[in-house]
Amino acid sequence: MTIKRLVAAILLATGSHSVFAEESFTVQDIQVEGLQRVALGAALNNLPFTIGDTVSDFTLSRSIRTLYSAGHFDDIRVFRDGNTIIYRLRERPTINNIEFKGNKDIKDEQLTESLTGNRIIVGEPLDKTILRNIENGLTEFYHGVGKYQAKVEVKVNYLPRNRVNLVFEFEEGDAASVRQINIVGNNIFSNEELLSVVESKQDMPWWRFWTSDRYQKQTLQGDIEKINSYYLDRGYLRFGVESSQVAVSPDKTSVYVTLNVTEGEQYNISDINFVGDLIGQDEIIRAIVPLQKGQLYNGALVTFTEESIARVLARFGYANSRVRTIPNINDDTKEVALTISVDPGKRVYVRRIDVKGNANTRDEVIRRELRQMEGAWLSNDALELSKERIQRLMYIEKVDFATTPVPGVDDLVDIGFTIKEQPSGSFNAGISYGSFQGLSFQVGVEQNNFFGSGNAAGISLSTNKYQKSVSLSFTDPYFTLDGVSLGGQLFYSDLDYTRASSNLEAYNQRRYGVGANIGYPINEYNRLNFGGNITVNKINSINEYDQLRHFRAVLIDARNPDGGYNFTNYELSAGWLHSTLNRGLFPTAGRMVSLTLRATTPNSDIQYYKTLFEAQQYIPLSRDHQWSFRSKLELGYGNGYGSKNGYDYTLPFTENFYGGGQNLRGFENRIIGPHAIFRSATIVPGVPDPIGGGNFFPSDPVNDNYNVSSRSIGGNAMAMLTLELITPTPFLKDENRNSVRTSLFIDAGNVWDTEFDINRYANLIQLRQDNREPLLVDYSDPSLIRASAGVSVQWISPMGPLTFSLAKIIKKYEGDLQENFSFNIGTTF
Template structure:
């Protein structure tokens, strides 16, 4: 179209510009050529488009060709050819250069999409402006708005001249409101009601106010999809002759409402009389015939036919036949209402992979990505292996998106290259900086915590941090591909000083250093098992006099110095199983993760205990683009001691107790405040003196107790919840993978299964305003609901939660707003 415009323009200009030349002589020999009016275009560049040289004889036809050639350069908007003696004079007016492109008023079309459309017409900054294409661009954009129901939309191109033959181009949009659907009518349906047929339509009308997922705006493309949905509804139920005869879309005079009518012919149901497989099935005929869902005597089902075609294609793709053709040919018998289905299979040639390439990985090395690719170069192409490879890379925490495509090699019918395109995201950070929590207050931290250290795929942590409750230093290292077959190896050396009173738990101080290692083995694509061994040396001091903790302290207390710090060592072994099918490592929207672990100290340790934890999250996408998903989660834990010391049963060290409350466990409650609390017990003063002078406690009924303000934690935990993951308002799509908004309900509690409520219920309570709870009662639980926003920022995750405690217990510390900034992940 552009070429025709140039030809017509060239002819018109040539007829006008040759008037002077024709009045003199229609033909002459050119002695010189002079080009006037050049500004940006160099003379040499202009001469390359002039098909005339000195000494050539020119006439009207040659001049017309010259003008056409100059217009084809796209540099000029006006050309005039004159004769000055035997000198050919060419006067040109250059097209103005685009200095800036501005989009204003566009809400439904992003600037990037608009610029891509303009690029197709060669309208971009720095290029000459061809004004002849602006009208077609305006009309094309209007057509787009009409297709989404915005019939009052208008698009205007405004050109503002600037010095030095430059212009600003502004596209001004007036989108208006989209026309809403007032009614959808289906005419001709007798077998099924309108409600049944419209149930699966994407376009809706008269929806409830709370049904915010419904699409009530008219969109032409969506209507086409709903018509196909209607056709599939009948075809899946055997109505092989169903047809949509016509569709009418009527609009109100105000262009704000749409009425849609569909005229249909339902026809009758057809049964399958025979299913025949023809073509080359590569020796897999028996298997394919056994698993085919199509059975003679059953009603025709279009969905099953499509599934059968896709199944055969994917099955052959496992053996390198990546581009098979599977076609179902129906032979319809209208007399007995039956159909014979003939499946014609052409596997094509077996395809081999020549090379696997990666693009987009600016940090991660190619070999790290290749470790997750099960498709090998030089072997036949397997679609299932490519999908497995994509999923494996997508679950890496430093990958935001992973896609692949197969590219045929010119001249090689049986070879392709596989192109993986990836988009990376932060996987931790060089985290010198500060953190702040509404309870932990100001904290300083420095070091590296990276899941993809220097692009090697190895997890390395060198961290030194100080917050109100803890000072710590840790060096950790994990190589997820220590061997080529995916065996991982890791280790950790750590030292910490912990203050329980600043952590919202009972008062005690702990110094701990530890060294440990883990080794992991892959079972298959999704499952993994790991083994670990950790040696720890722990010192406890400044301990409070709580009944529950005294049971543990009594094993190590020096009778001569009962207030002295106690210390003990342990060698802890662990085994864990993990399974992951999530679609992304961070902020997944589909799939599940499950992890079960069992830790136990060896018998030669100073303390003998075990802990088991099961953690699961399941993501269920609600929409095709997975912007809306439901997350269900469950965390269950239990621990206890084993064996005995001096005839007394070992118990779980209270430092290993489970705690709840806060962003990671039970939102709506202050961090680590949910669960059993420490109990002080005071003797009533009644004592009995034996004949030898020994004093023993008398009747304990006179004793009293007092509850601590802090939580002790417990040896059993159940936490669960449901979250509706929603698009984050005012956030662009390219940032959706780093910001997440959800509406949640959290439920759970922490218990002490060894607690004997009967031992205390008759005692005097010094906390007259607060009653002692039965910390072993499984019916006691907490719950909350609210909204959470998470952001993977350059300095680490930021979590903001607005929540309301729905079920709380006396003494709980409920919080409406909690946040934490600067944690590593």
């Protein structure tokens, strides 16, 4: 090596950015040393020259910067040996593992997401220069939430093969509390009035454990906006927060906040004008404006006006409109003239709608619920309605949509709907235990999204001590493209209520039949349903209690009085459903109202009708809908129409309403309602027969006795009310919030018999064999209300909805049996 080359090499080796000889030369070879994980080709691709190129000192310097920018190397040195360029590189260590210790306020997932944004990722090279910025950023975050004693340190542990482990160690400490909030310059409103509207609280006593006085920078900024809005909403147009100071105590455990404000005076609105393009909807836009001349200026109403106009424009495809209110303030008259500037922009059209996340549900099932069409103009109303309709599907847990502008075009967008599915099949089972009923069990399988088609199909099997039943059903909600539904069902049941555990008066019923139904949509929220059933009933082994006298009179076969009751009914039904619920399962907002009427045709063996009304209302109590109030009202009534052989038809006892169990938690299933009354004649002796025996005859009916059964027979009228406070479920992650629901409830209601006449038993004597038989009450009295309260937990599990209820009876009557705990699998809400 010549002296000249040796000197050049020494100069090149003096630092990462080496000094080169001044003359240019042609590169004959390029050598790279120190590579371990980075491929040679990847390193050479970052060089601004190749073999055969003529390079200068500037070119070599630029090559060092280019290699550094690739992000793979910690140190770069370049040497020249004749016309050969030698790069000696030290690769950045690879991140082997990232560990967090001591963090409570920031979740691991949030830290990982933040580090990923800064390219601190397992398996990627480590840029040490970023670590200091991350430490400072995390420390600043803790200061922002009031933890001024917090410390964050990143430790780098070196491993063989140029790998490192990163350990983020947190010392969060305690948050500083707001010791005092001072507002300076306020004369119109007192400190107490202004502090009542802010979220930050000062120096709270220990017993106010549900209220926090922890200082947070972000909360303080929001409080300043609330105070500003408080004044603007009351006409103080010139109000302003001039400055804010936050002083931290020496021990960093307390902060003192001072706000300096200027109140100004109140302003009235002198005039309201519009400028810009109202897209021909002048009357609608002017009609929705709540502002009026002469009224006090109100900042909230101004904002509401701008948002309302923007929503009207968005309804007609102007999604990027700009609505601004320009105030022209007259300080002399203390008036303000408002000019509302409307710039609709271009009408935006939808190029394409994409659906993702529907792994089990066919794409067409989701798309048929869309009200926003491809090729049509973009409408926020149509998008929100589409989201609501998809979310009402029983097999959809959550729906989100995003609007993405088409690159290079300012009037086209793509819309992406992201679906989160939930189990669409339901393993329908129920287990409950009561002091009188004992253990019961039922099982069934129902699929609301049959093979992803959106059709509902199910088979239900039920068995316990007194019941065996099976039913098959199928419904196509979109039998036609315009939403006409069609369904059918087959059913068979064999009920043996001769067992005491049924809570019902003894009889045996075999019932089977077939039915069909069809539904017609009226609009997005209302639907009409019609159906028909043919039902065959065979009843025997019945205890002939007194309330059955009319039913027996119209059905009994005089030639075979002990043959039971056999009758066939032809039923027609009509129903109306109104629903604005925001979800199919676990709704948190909206209402549902339904009215159903069933009646047998005049050629049926029994002529009767039965109607059921149900209304539910959900009122969200918080913005995130974690708190919500639910009310539910059920009303039912049924009776016979027409007569036979001089006897009026009545509602068959098999169609009676019952209370207890799912509709009145805390009471045993079907225990609420009228009880059976057994009437018996008094026996008196007659004339002795010739053999010396005695004859006995029934006395006059006015001397009859009766006893009341402990079993319920139901009634033809029902009223049930549920009030429910839906609360966040403790210890539950946010991603499971839509599949688990906890609520506090109050149930109240009654089942009664409008045809019952207590005067029929006024002069008779009640016999009681034991204390289990209740005293007779007026079963026609709807005011005999029962009530219970408790807590319920519902979970949409892979098997279907599970319901756990723990209830305590508040009001009951003699003969009512309690069931404090119940557990059901299936759709019970």
